[in-house]
Amino acid sequence: xxSSRNRKRKLDATILRTATNYLLxxxxxxxxxxxxxxxxxSGGGFVGGLIASIAFVLHSFAYNTKRxxxxxxxxxxxxxxxxxxxxxxxSFLPVLLGESFLTGVWFAxxxxxxxxxxxxxxxxxxxxxxxxxxxxxxLFTISETVQ
Numbered sequence: 330x331x332s333s334r335n336r337k338r339k340l341d342a343t344i345l346r347t348a349t350n351y352l353l354x355x356x357x358x359x360x361x362x363x364x365x366x367x368x369x370x371s372g373g374g375f376v377g378g379l380i381a382s383i384a385f386v387l388h389s390f391a392y393n394t395k396r397x398x399x400x401x402x403x404x405x406x407x408x409x410x411x412x413x414x415x416x417x418x419x420s421f422l423p424v425l426l427g428e429s430f431l432t433g434v435w436f437a438x439x440x441x442x443x444x445x446x447x448x449x450x451x452x453x454x455x456x457x458x459x460x461x462x463x464x465x466x467x468l469f470t471i472s473e474t475v476q
Contacts, residue, residue, distance in 0.1 A: 342391070349391035356384035360457075365443055367453050374453035378460025385465055394472045405469065408462030416455030419448040 360380035367373025389397040398404070423432040435447035443450070 346391045353384050364457050374456030378457040382464035394469050405462050405465035408458045412455040412458030416452050419451035
């Protein structure tokens with residue numbers, strides 16, 4: 330009876346790991362899509378960051394937290410100050426140009442895939458990084474204390 334359960338658990342883990350190997354890059358690409366379309370349509374840094382976080386949480390379910398943390402070149406906790414700096418700089422840049430704080434400033438040339446690029450996009454990128462950093466730091470900390 331025990332060996333039957335162990336085989337089923339092993340099969341379940343194999344299915345989850347195989348699915349995760351395909352879903353992780355797809356979810357990350359979708360999160361970038363939501364991030365980039367955010368300053369035109371619904372979406373943006375917050376929703377895109379949540380989708381990216383879900384991708385990494387799924388990976389940690391399939392494998393473990395330590396293996397998922399190896400996917401990052403820097404710890405997720407460091408994404409929080411990096412994102413805050415990017416958001417603040419993009420918010421303060423209009424002040425240097427004589428505009429109000431948090432005013433959208435758009436560059437003259439547009440990028441083929443993204444469209445027009447401005448401070449709103451960089452603000453969203455900062456929010457994206459902050460959300461990923463906060464969600465993963467909280468969840469991975471809980472995961473490590475439970476194990």
